[in-house]
Amino acid sequence: MDEFSFIDSIKPTYYRQPSLLKGIGDDAAVFRSSKDIVTAVDTFVEDVHFSRSTMEPYHIGYRALGANISDLAAMGASPSFYLVSIVIPKNWTQAELSQIYSGMDDLASKYHMDIIGGDTVSGKQLTISITVIGYTITNKARYRQHAKEGDIVFVTGTLGDSLAGFHILTSDNENNRYVDQDFYIHRHRKPEPRVAFAQALESLDRVSLNDVSDGIANEASEIAEASNVSIVLRENDIPVAPSFYQFTYEQQYQWKLSGGEDFELLGTVAKGDWAVVNEAAEKTNTQLTVIGSVVEEEKHPVYIEDNAMRKVLKKSGYTHLK
Amino acid sequence: MDEFSFIDSIKPTYYRQPSLLKGIGDDAAVFRSSKDIVTAVDTFVEDVHFSRSTMEPYHIGYRALGANISDLAAMGASPSFYLVSIVIPKNWTQAELSQIYSGMDDLASKYHMDIIGGDTVSGKQLTISITVIGYTITNKARYRQHAKEGDIVFVTGTLGDSLAGFHILTSDNENNRYVDQDFYIHRHRKPEPRVAFAQALESLDRVSLNDVSDGIANEASEIAEASNVSIVLRENDIPVAPSFYQFTYEQQYQWKLSGGEDFELLGTVAKGDWAVVNEAAEKTNTQLTVIGSVVEEEKHPVYIEDNAMRKVLKKSGYTHLK
Numbered sequence: 247m248d249e250f251s252f253i254d255s256i257k258p259t260y261y262r263q264p265s266l267l268k269g270i271g272d273d274a275a276v277f278r279s280s281k282d283i284v285t286a287v288d289t290f291v292e293d294v295h296f297s298r299s300t301m302e303p304y305h306i307g308y309r310a311l312g313a314n315i316s317d318l319a320a321m322g323a324s325p326s327f328y329l330v331s332i333v334i335p336k337n338w339t340q341a342e343l344s345q346i347y348s349g350m351d352d353l354a355s356k357y358h359m360d361i362i363g364g365d366t367v368s369g370k371q372l373t374i375s376i377t378v379i380g381y382t383i384t385n386k387a388r389y390r391q392h393a394k395e396g397d398i399v400f401v402t403g404t405l406g407d408s409l410a411g412f413h414i415l416t417s418d419n420e421n422n423r424y425v426d427q428d429f430y431i432h433r434h435r436k437p438e439p440r441v442a443f444a445q446a447l448e449s450l451d452r453v454s455l456n457d458v459s460d461g462i463a464n465e466a467s468e469i470a471e472a473s474n475v476s477i478v479l480r481e482n483d484i485p486v487a488p489s490f491y492q493f494t495y496e497q498q499y500q501w502k503l504s505g506g507e508d509f510e511l512l513g514t515v516a517k518g519d520w521a522v523v524n525e526a527a528e529k530t531n532t533q534l535t536v537i538g539s540v541v542e543e544e545k546h547p548v549y550i551e552d553n554a555m556r557k558v559l560k561k562s563g564y565t566h567l568k
Numbered sequence: 569m570d571e572f573s574f575i576d577s578i579k580p581t582y583y584r585q586p587s588l589l590k591g592i593g594d595d596a597a598v599f600r601s602s603k604d605i606v607t608a609v610d611t612f613v614e615d616v617h618f619s620r621s622t623m624e625p626y627h628i629g630y631r632a633l634g635a636n637i638s639d640l641a642a643m644g645a646s647p648s649f650y651l652v653s654i655v656i657p658k659n660w661t662q663a664e665l666s667q668i669y670s671g672m673d674d675l676a677s678k679y680h681m682d683i684i685g686g687d688t689v690s691g692k693q694l695t696i697s698i699t700v701i702g703y704t705i706t707n708k709a710r711y712r713q714h715a716k717e718g719d720i721v722f723v724t725g726t727l728g729d730s731l732a733g734f735h736i737l738t739s740d741n742e743n744n745r746y747v748d749q750d751f752y753i754h755r756h757r758k759p760e761p762r763v764a765f766a767q768a769l770e771s772l773d774r775v776s777l778n779d780v781s782d783g784i785a786n787e788a789s790e791i792a793e794a795s796n797v798s799i800v801l802r803e804n805d806i807p808v809a810p811s812f813y814q815f816t817y818e819q820q821y822q823w824k825l826s827g828g829e830d831f832e833l834l835g836t837v838a839k840g841d842w843a844v845v846n847e848a849a850e851k852t853n854t855q856l857t858v859i860g861s862v863v864e865e866e867k868h869p870v871y872i873e874d875n876a877m878r879k880v881l882k883k884s885g886y887t888h889l890k
Contacts (some may be wrong), residue, residue: 266675267604268709271794273642273779274608282589283605285684287699289653291691329610331653332698332712354652362607365697368615370722375653375687375697386874387598391796457595472593484652 252340253366256347258408262358265381275362277327281381284323288314292335295444300415303430306374307349307391307437313459314378315357316439316509316542322388323380324374325357330376333369346374357441373546385551388513392454393473397514397540400523401409402440402532404487408508409434416451425489437509443534444511446526453523455513461504462537463548463563465512470540470547475533479538479559481552514540526542574662576690578669578751585648589701597684599649603703606645610636612749614694618758622737625664627757628696634779636700637679637790638831642779644710645702646767647679651700652698668696679763682822696804703842705770708812710835719836719862721844724762725855726809727784728823729755730830735819747811755879759831766833768848775845783826784859785870785885787834798835801860801881803874814849826885836862 255272268276271474272420290296290310301309311328313480318325330350334343354361382388411434414424424430439457447453456465457523470477484502492499515523527534538551550559570648579592590598612618612632623631633650638645653674654664677685677721681700687754733756734745736850745752746752761779776795792799806824813820837845849856860873872881 252637268711271603272712272778274645274700276604276606276643276704278604278706282598282600282603284596284598285649285699286655286700287649287651287685287695287697289655289687291655291689293690294691303604317595321598323596328606329607329699331609333611333613333655333693333695354641363609365609365611367611367613367616369616369656369693369695371692373655373695375609375611375692377607377651377699380597381606382598384600389590390594450718455595 255344257404258361258501261448263360266360266362269360269362277396279381282384282387284318284321284380284382284387285377286314286317287375287377288317289373289375292321300412301435303345304349307346307422308436309490310374310376311350311353312439312509314376315441316352316457316459318378318380319439319441319444320388320455321382322386322444322447323377323382325359325380325441326367326374327360327362328354329363330361330374331365332491333371333373335366335370335372338372350504369436375430386443386448388453390454390456390469390472392452393469393475393540394516395475395540395542396517398517398520398536399514399538399540400477400534400536401462401476401510401512401536402443403502403508403510404485404533405458405508405510406490406498406505407487408507409501409556410438410490410493425492426487429487433508437507438510439533440511443526443531443532446530450515450519450522453515455511458508458510458512459506461506461563463559464561467547467561469514474543475540476542476544476547476549477538477540480552481550483535483537485533485535500563502525570706574647577666580683583682585649585682586706588682588684591682592686601703604641604706604709605701606640606704606709607699607700608639609697610635610639611695611697620767622734623757625667626671630667630758632696633672633675634759634761634831636698637675637763638779638781640700640702640797641761641763641766642710642767642777642833644708644766644777645704647681647686647700647702647763649701650676651685652683652696653687655693656690657692657694660694688792708770709759710766710775712775712778712791712794714774715791715797715836715862716838717862717864718839719799720839720842720858721799721836721860721862722858723784723807723832723834724765725830725832726807727780727830727832728812728827729809730759731823731827732812732815733881742750747814748809749837751809755830759829759832762833762854764852765848765854769845772837772841772844775835775837777833780830780832781828783828783885784834785825785881786883789869789883791836796865797862798864798866798869798871799860799862799887800871800873804874805857805859807855807857822885831837
């Protein structure tokens with residue numbers, strides 16, 4: 247199969263988004279909407295961001311698009327389109343490449359997203375670069391800078407699962423040493439971005455959101471810095487999976503605070519709006535946990551409390567006394 | 569410099585586009601417009617699409633963005649935003665990387681474009697993937713499928729210059745063997761997309777456009793196939809630079825028909841609209857040449873006439889008798 251027939255093979259036979267005027271097949275794609283348009287790009291390099299030893303090609307595609315959609319969820323946007331640029335080395339077969347696209351398409355179809363462009367080039371290292379485009383209603387994009395003193399800090403789902411899954415896949419243990427292996431591996435390979443939950447917050451005038459791609463220590467720090475506030479997290483309230491306690495204390499601590507790639511949402515909202523957030527979680531069947539509060543800007547952006555002790559939480563997840 | 573300080577160094581200190589609501593610094597960028605939105609992505613890999621032996625880092629950035637803007641020009645769109653994903657190997661210095669971004673920014677500033685996102689990752693081979701976003705007024709995107717029987721076929725500028733420049737840079741000749749070296753090298757390193765010309769056609773209801781990225785044999789074929797017509801080109805009318813005759817007949821023939829990367833515009837328009845096209849060329853100081861005509865769909869998409877002889881022109885530039 248040459249480049250053109252491969253492109254033909256990934257070209258959709260129909261499009262799902264009514265706002266699309268022109269998909270793949272011209273110099274560029276064209277769409278039209280009166281909504282606010284949200285866009286981001288993320289790039290994944292083989293043996294840097296993923297490896298064939300822990301992922302099937304299908305998962306590589308699924309997860310790459312999932313990470314991008316998670317950025318849209320963190321803006322409160324509904325995912326609409328994606329463009330895929332792929333650098334293909336000689337040791338990848340057409341069948342494997344098709345599986346990558348199949349993983350993307352399966353996730354895209356859940357959100358009625360269309361692939362509307364891309365580029366296919368050769369190179370030494372498999373590299374997937376995805377641009378996603380989504381919509382929010384006017385002025386409802388959710389910015390990091392929207393946190394305010396007195397806000398509740400919440401997070402969806404459980405944290406640290408993705409790195410736990412990666413650990414299970416890469417540690418040389420006997421089979422079935424770990425409980426809930428499939429759950430953790432699934433969380434690593436097929437993350438589900440929290441699109442429905444974020445969109446169910448649409449009625450709120452103000453909510454700050456970040457997706458947990460680099461660990462909540464980092465995400466909380468980004469919100470605090472952008473909003474000129476400080477955030478205090480309560481360590482014992484950070485939600486983890488029921489069987490997370492099978493890992494060492496150090497692993498748990500590191501994975502839940504700085505593990506990342508869980509693609510959960512960390513957010514802050516006014517106390518008076520908490521009922522709306524709670525309702526959104528119930529409506530979308532999303533686990534929701536209060537893990538801290540927003541305070542007046544202090545010396546450091548993020549602190550973590552362990553019972554009575556308050557420590558500084560660095561972006562990396564490292565802690566130290568004030 | 570770590571990743572974050574490098575990103576800080578390329579983050580703009582101000583934005584040029586009034587439709588931008590949020591640039592770099594959140595999970596995604598946000599913009600708003602009532603116009604039709606046009607988007608495309610193009611990827612460039614070191615030693616596949618460019619080489620440091622023929623380009624300074626500045627040119628690599630300039631040319632990569634230029635190729636992308638050319639896709640917008642071919643849609644009749646005004647360039648507005650771009651996102652840059654870059655894979656960085658260890659042997660590239662921060663200073664060289666900054667020059668790549670500086671090349672992009674210099675071209676972007678001509679069009680008041682803003683960089684609104686990106687990703688910076690490490691890998692084995694320098695790879696630049698650019699997503700561009702532009703606007704057209706409602707229903708004025710220029711599609712390949714808009715050619716009609718009886719249309720005039722035109723092209724801007726001169727063809728084959730970019731490959732001639734590449735030849736001058738890579739052939740082991742004594743210095744100054746070629747006339748107009750600087751012109752050809754400039755055309756190779758700093759292509760100027762035909763944005764102003766394409767936008768000056770805005771009053772036309774119908775014009776088909778393709779940018780010459782892969783040679784006019786290929787571009788004409790794409791228009792003919794998308795429009796269910798055939799195109800007849802006249803070989804002797806294909807415009808070349810005044811000193812193009814210094815190259816061998818074979819080089820000339822290959823470069824002007826299949827050389828590509830000149831980023832000129834190939835188009836077709838109704839005879840009755842020719843005056844508007846001509847005026848657009850004069851207004852924007854663009855060389856414009858009629859090189860053929862659109863005919864009813866025949867067996868092959870593109871033919872080329874050399875005096876009385878008509879041959880089939882394949883996408884590759886290869887010709888054969890009917």
